[in-house]
Amino acid sequence: MTGLSPIKVNDIVKINGSEEGVVIHITKPLGFTVLKVQTVSGITKTVNRIDVQKLISLPGTTGSPQQTTGTLLLSPEVLKDLSNFDFEEEPCASPPPPPSKKPRFGNDEVPLPDIQAYINSQVNKNTAQKTKSDIRLLLTFIKEKHQNITTEICQLPPKQLNVILCEFFILLKKADGHDYETTSIRSFWASIHRHLKEKVYPRDIFTDVEFQQARATLSAKLKDLKKQGHGNLINKCDHYLMKWGDVSLQHDSNGKEFLSYNERTTKTRTGTDPTGVRPFSRTAWATPETPETCPVKVYKLYAELRPVSYREDSDPFYVSSTTIPNPPPGTTWFKKQRVGKNKLAKIMKTMASKAGLTDSKK
Numbered sequence: 001m002t003g004l005s006p007i008k009v010n011d012i013v014k015i016n017g018s019e020e021g022v023v024i025h026i027t028k029p030l031g032f033t034v035l036k037v038q039t040v041s042g043i044t045k046t047v048n049r050i051d052v053q054k055l056i057s058l059p060g061t062t063g064s065p066q067q068t069t070g071t072l073l074l075s076p077e078v079l080k081d082l083s084n085f086d087f088e089e090e091p092c093a094s095p096p097p098p099p100s101k102k103p104r105f106g107n108d109e110v111p112l113p114d115i116q117a118y119i120n121s122q123v124n125k126n127t128a129q130k131t132k133s134d135i136r137l138l139l140t141f142i143k144e145k146h147q148n149i150t151t152e153i154c155q156l157p158p159k160q161l162n163v164i165l166c167e168f169f170i171l172l173k174k175a176d177g178h179d180y181e182t183t184s185i186r187s188f189w190a191s192i193h194r195h196l197k198e199k200v201y202p203r204d205i206f207t208d209v210e211f212q213q214a215r216a217t218l219s220a221k222l223k224d225l226k227k228q229g230h231g232n233l234i235n236k237c238d239h240y241l242m243k244w245g246d247v248s249l250q251h252d253s254n255g256k257e258f259l260s261y262n263e264r265t266t267k268t269r270t271g272t273d274p275t276g277v278r279p280f281s282r283t284a285w286a287t288p289e290t291p292e293t294c295p296v297k298v299y300k301l302y303a304e305l306r307p308v309s310y311r312e313d314s315d316p317f318y319v320s321s322t323t324i325p326n327p328p329p330g331t332t333w334f335k336k337q338r339v340g341k342n343k344l345a346k347i348m349k350t351m352a353s354k355a356g357l358t359d360s361k362k
Contacts, residue, residue, distance in 0.1 A: 005054050013037060014053045015045065127194075134191035141168050154199035158210035165192070165205070165214040169221050182222050189218055239348065240341055245313025249299060257286040257296045305333040318344055 007013065011023045015037060024044070025036035033049035135153075142149055142164060153161060172188065173179055180188075193205050205211040248260050261282040286296035303311060306319060316338040327333055339347075 004049060007033075007035065007049065007052065007054050012055045014055055015039070015047055016051050017053065020055065021045070130187065131191040131194050134188050135195050137188075138168060138192065141171070152199075154196055154201050158203045158208070162211050162214045165211070166217040169214070169217050172221075179225055179228065182225050185218070185221060185225065239318065240338075240344055242317035243313060244311055244315045244317050246317060247299070249296065259284040259295055259299055307332050307334065307336050310334075310336045 007023060007026070009023050009026060012020065013023055013035070014020050019039050019041075021037040021039035023035050024038050027034050027036075034046060035049060035052055036044060036046050037052070038044050138153065142153070145167065146164065149156070149160075149164075153164075156164070169185065169188070172185065189205070196203075196205065203210050205214060246262055248262065249257060250260050251257055261284075284295040287294045291297055310319065318339040319334045320337045320339045320343075321333055322335050324331075
C-alpha cells in the first residue's frame with residue numbers, strides 16, 4: 001500500500017470519491033493535515049487529508065489533465081473560473097502572539113501593616129481567641145502578684161519573664177479553684193509562645209536557655225497533675241478513632257459481667273513513655289439492679305442492633321444510625337458507616353448534660 005500523495009494549495013481534489021473542488025488552505029493541528037476545499041457548487045468545506053483524492057495540480061503541474069489519475073468531472077466553465085482564481089498560497093495559521101508579559105511579582109510595594117494584616121487573616125479564629133484569653137489571664141496574674149510591673153510582657157527581660165512564668169504555672173488554677181487538665185496547661189504555654197513570637201520577642205521560651213527553668217516548672221506541673229489523675233480522660237479524637245475491639249465484655253471470678261476498655265496506642269500515647277500509660281484498664285460493671293442505666297445491657301443491645309458484618313475488632317466503635325423511622329423488630333438500627341465527628345460531639349455533649357456532669361468532669 002502506497003502512502004498518501006502530497007497535496008498543496010491550488011491542487012484539484014475529489015472529496016470522499018464524489019465531490020470535486022480546489023484546495024485553498026492547509027493546516028496541521030496536532031500533526032493532522034486538515035484541508036479547506038472550495039467545491040464546484042461554491043461551498044467551502046473543511047476535510048481531513050485521508051478523505052481527499054488528488055486529481056490535478058494547478059498551476060505548475062506538468063502534463064495535461066488527461067494525463068493525471070482519476071476522472072476529471074469539472075466543467076469548462078469551472079476550469080475557466082479556476083484559471084482566474086487567485087492561487088496564491090495562504091500561509092498556515094500561526095499561533096496567536098503571546099500575551100504581554102507582566103511582572104512576576106507585580107510593581108506595587110507591600111506596606112508593613114498589610115503584611116501583618118495578611119498574617120492575621122490566616123490565623124485560625126479559635127486559636128486567636130484562645131491566645132487572647134490566655135494572655136489576658138497571664139496579665140491578670142502579673143497585675144495581682146507583681147503590681148510594680150507596668151510594661152508589656154513582650155518588653156520584659158528574659159530573666160524576669162522566666163521567673164513570672166515559673167510562678168504562673170505553679171499557681172495556675174481554674175476560677176472555681178480546681179486544677180486544669182494537662183492539655184489545658186500545655187495550651188497556655190503554647191498561647192504565650194504564640195503571643196511572644198507575634199510581638200517579635202528576642203527569645204524563644206521553647207528552646208532558649210533563659211527559659212530552661214520555666215520549661216522544667218511546666219514539666220513538673222504536668223507530672224504533678226498526672227499523679228492526681230488529671231490527663232487520663234479520653235480525648236475527643238480517641239472517641240472518634242475507637243474500634244469495636246477496644247471494648248470487650250468480660251466476667252470476674254464470681255461471674256459478674258463488666259466492660260473492659262483496652263486502650264490502644266495513639267498519636268499522643270505511643271507506649272514509649274511509661275508515665276503516660278494507665279496502670280489498669282478502664283472497667284464498667286453491670287448494674288442489674290438499675291437496668292435502665294446498666295452499661296453492660298446497653299452494650300449488648302448496641303451489639304445486637306449493629307450489622308453482624310460490622311462487629312470485627314477493627315471496625316469503628318461509633319457507627320451511624322439508619323434513616324428508617326421506627327425500624328421493625330429484628331432489623332438493625334445502625335449502618336456500616338462511622339459516625340461523623342460533629343455528630344459524635346453533639347452526642348457526648350447531650351450525654352454529659354443529661355448526666356448532670358460539671359465542666360470539670362465532662
